[in-house]
Amino acid sequence: MTDAILEVEGLRKNFGEATAVRDVSFSLPPAGALAIVGESGSGKTTVARMIVGLERPTAGRVTACGRDRSQPARSARERRDRGGQVQIVFQDPYSSLDPRQSPAAAVEEVLRLHTRLDRGRRRARVAELADLVGLDERQMAALPSRLSGGQRQRVAIARALAAEPRILILDESVAALDVSIQAQVLNVLADVRERTGVAYLFISHDLAVVRQVTDDVVVMRHGAIVERGPTDRVLDAPEHPYTQLLRASVPRPGWQVPKTR
Amino acid sequence: MNDLLRISGLTVRLPLDGEMRTVLSDVSLSIAAGEAVGLVGESGSGKSMTARSIVRLLPPGALVEGTIRYRGNDVPSLRGQRLRDLRSSVSMVFQDPRAHINPVRTVGDFLTEALRVNQRVARREAEGRAVRVLDEVGVADGPRRLRQYPHELSGGLLQRVMIAAALLTEPHLLLADEPTTALDVTTQAEVMAILDELRRERGLAMLFITHDLELAAAVCDRTAVMYAGRVMEIRASALLHDHALHPYTAALAAARPSLERRAERLVTTPGRPLSAFEAPDGCPFSTRCPHVRQRCHDERPDLRPLDGGQVACVRAEELAVSHD
Ligand SMILES: Nc1ncnc2c1ncn2[C@@H]1O[C@H](COP(=O)(O)OP(=O)(O)OP(=O)(O)O)[C@@H](O)[C@H]1O
Ligand SMILES: Nc1ncnc2c1ncn2[C@@H]1O[C@H](COP(=O)(O)OP(=O)(O)O)[C@@H](O)[C@H]1O
Ligand code: SF4
Ligand SMILES: [Mg+2]
Ligand SMILES: [Mg+2]
Numbered sequence A: 001m002t003d004a005i006l007e008v009e010g011l012r013k014n015f016g017e018a019t020a021v022r023d024v025s026f027s028l029p030p031a032g033a034l035a036i037v038g039e040s041g042s043g044k045t046t047v048a049r050m051i052v053g054l055e056r057p058t059a060g061r062v063t064a065c066g067r068d069r070s071q072p073a074r075s076a077r078e079r080r081d082r083g084g085q086v087q088i089v090f091q092d093p094y095s096s097l098d099p100r101q102s103p104a105a106a107v108e109e110v111l112r113l114h115t116r117l118d119r120g121r122r123r124a125r126v127a128e129l130a131d132l133v134g135l136d137e138r139q140m141a142a143l144p145s146r147l148s149g150g151q152r153q154r155v156a157i158a159r160a161l162a163a164e165p166r167i168l169i170l171d172e173s174v175a176a177l178d179v180s181i182q183a184q185v186l187n188v189l190a191d192v193r194e195r196t197g198v199a200y201l202f203i204s205h206d207l208a209v210v211r212q213v214t215d216d217v218v219v220m221r222h223g224a225i226v227e228r229g230p231t232d233r234v235l236d237a238p239e240h241p242y243t244q245l246l247r248a249s250v251p252r253p254g255w256q257v258p259k260t261r
Numbered sequence B: 001m002n003d004l005l006r007i008s009g010l011t012v013r014l015p016l017d018g019e020m021r022t023v024l025s026d027v028s029l030s031i032a033a034g035e036a037v038g039l040v041g042e043s044g045s046g047k048s049m050t051a052r053s054i055v056r057l058l059p060p061g062a063l064v065e066g067t068i069r070y071r072g073n074d075v076p077s078l079r080g081q082r083l084r085d086l087r088s089s090v091s092m093v094f095q096d097p098r099a100h101i102n103p104v105r106t107v108g109d110f111l112t113e114a115l116r117v118n119q120r121v122a123r124r125e126a127e128g129r130a131v132r133v134l135d136e137v138g139v140a141d142g143p144r145r146l147r148q149y150p151h152e153l154s155g156g157l158l159q160r161v162m163i164a165a166a167l168l169t170e171p172h173l174l175l176a177d178e179p180t181t182a183l184d185v186t187t188q189a190e191v192m193a194i195l196d197e198l199r200r201e202r203g204l205a206m207l208f209i210t211h212d213l214e215l216a217a218a219v220c221d222r223t224a225v226m227y228a229g230r231v232m233e234i235r236a237s238a239l240l241h242d243h244a245l246h247p248y249t250a251a252l253a254a255a256r257p258s259l260e261r262r263a264e265r266l267v268t269t270p271g272r273p274l275s276a277f278e279a280p281d282g283c284p285f286s287t288r289c290p291h292v293r294q295r296c297h298d299e300r301p302d303l304r305p306l307d308g309g310q311v312a313c314v315r316a317e318e319l320a321v322s323h324d
Helices: A044-052 A076-085 A103-114 A119-133 A137-141 A149-162 A179-196 A207-213 A231-236 A241-248 B047-054 B080-089 B107-118 B123-136 B142-147 B155-167 B185-202 B213-219 B247-255 B294-298 B316-323
Strands: A006-015 A018-028 A033-037 A059-064 A086-089 A167-171 A199-204 A216-221 A224-230 B003-016 B019-032 B036-040 B063-070 B090-093 B173-177 B205-210 B222-227 B230-236 B304-306 B309-311
Touching (some): A006 A044, A018 A044, A018 A216, A018 A224, A033 A044, A033 A207, A044 A059, A044 A086, A044 A167, A076 A086, A076 A103, A103 A119, A103 A149, A119 A137, A119 A149, A119 A179, A149 A167, A149 A179, A179 A199, A179 A207, A179 B247, A199 A207, A207 A231, A216 A231, A216 A241, A224 A231, A224 A241, A241 B185, B003 B047, B003 B205, B019 B036, B019 B047, B019 B205, B019 B230, B036 B047, B047 B063, B047 B173, B047 B205, B080 B090, B080 B107, B107 B123, B107 B142, B107 B155, B123 B142, B123 B155, B155 B185, B173 B185, B185 B205, B185 B213, B205 B213, B213 B222, B213 B247, B222 B247, B230 B247, B304 B316
Parallel strands (some): A033 A199, A033 A216, A086 A167, A167 A199, B036 B205, B036 B222, B173 B205
Antiparallel strands (some): A006 A018, A006 A059, B003 B019, B222 B230, B230 B309, B304 B309
């Protein structure tokens, strides 16, 4: 428990009268992969935004890499350090990149900001990161408008990894991708975790994808966690009725449409 | 033939960046009365263009070749009242309900408009019918819903309203273009249940478009798989996952992670899905196919009967043999 790289305790978020997140606690070990699953509006993104500091918790605590992140950073340096430790990749590969910047330039910019590498080393590191996510030199030099959705999402992942985060939050980052591209990106994510030891907080509503990518899972409903455990256990033998319903609703070979009445 | 719809050799070109680009190439597909046919493929493969061709809702400037016959009538030559009749007999449901409903008008106005304007049904009568159809798609408090605005309804509820709207004209064929892609899985299951029930109770035929082979299999007797504007395979839906005839279908099935067990590594296909105008000569899948041979480049494989289905791959027999 104590050696967790990310620890979230009693997290709560109110938006006016409404409570979007209530009493959410979990921890993520170094190089681990934890899924947050749940349906639209269950509070997954709000949890992620509080972890990266885009939203201030109403109550509770976020500790990443041993440091409390629940309060605003006190200096520019602390802000930068925090940014380097935790990176986030969002769902939409079309809006997350600057349309005027090539992937190579975008990754290089992050390296300049977050590392002390000199110019030559930065160039070498850009090539390494491109290789890690499976993009070639031509794609790294192209403008985002020339890249497919899957390629852009790989650029977003490469850019996030350039900051050498210990924790990468992926918020529905593969949901919009075509099946054949999604499979490529999922394999890349597995490779990257194995090769760099980065930990994933993987937000998704897709249980099959969650099975493929994560070790543990928490299931959220109406802002609260209703079930948690190793991914295989939760998917093989879900205990909470809501998790059972989620699992039963996923189309799979031999799946029958449920009867209405 | 007693086909309700019969498409043969459909080729569609659209103006794109100042050039005419092929988006559908030689598509052939038929649907019998009361039959549900799945149309599966990745983005840009031409699923939506196929559906829009059927109801003549292609973008301006489209060039259409081939034949589309609906109940024996030649669709491209329909005009005036006959075209309106086609559009009330063939209804469409789209992926994103919010993009297809006017946000400042009530659900009731939306639902009754076509009846009141096209069929001159009185408002009260139209509203009565709307409430009955809402009930049929599982929306119980119809009279209250009619007074609500789209933003007051959840995505799942709004999609049911769209399905209700599609049913109000008493169609014989429903074109459902990814009707559940924007919905949560539990809501998706509910909407699928409604579509399946309508099909059985009303004898409604359906073209069900999705990128999910399993979802198609749950409601469709047969499924057609598209790639680069062409049909690669048509087969009994239940057989597609494990007994695909076409390498592209097999690749699609393999790429999708399983809910039951984690794969050591997903089997991937290099590259990305292509649109028709980007596809190479010969087999459109040849740039990505693990089984490609020289002859795949030499001729464009036609869709031909095999093993109870149809397939467009020159090596289908030998590959099917080596599977077993
Ligand atoms: N800035 C905000 N102001 C008010 N309410 C908000 C705000 N952000 C989120 N909410 C509400 O908080 C709840 C949780 O939203 P959140 O975006 O975290 O859900 P989610 O689980 O990520 O859903 P999805 O799967 O659709 O992405 C929802 O009811 C949402 O409408
Ligand atoms: N309005 C349009 N004008 C020109 N080309 C279009 C238009 N809409 C779609 N296309 C092109 O037609 C092809 C098929 O698209 P579509 O039928 O929408 O695919 P799918 O529904 O399978 O994702 C794609 O190459 C797409 O870019
Ligand atoms: S025709 Fe050749 S390239 Fe095309 S799917 Fe068959 S084996 Fe592959
Ligand atoms: Mg979200
Ligand atoms: Mg489409």
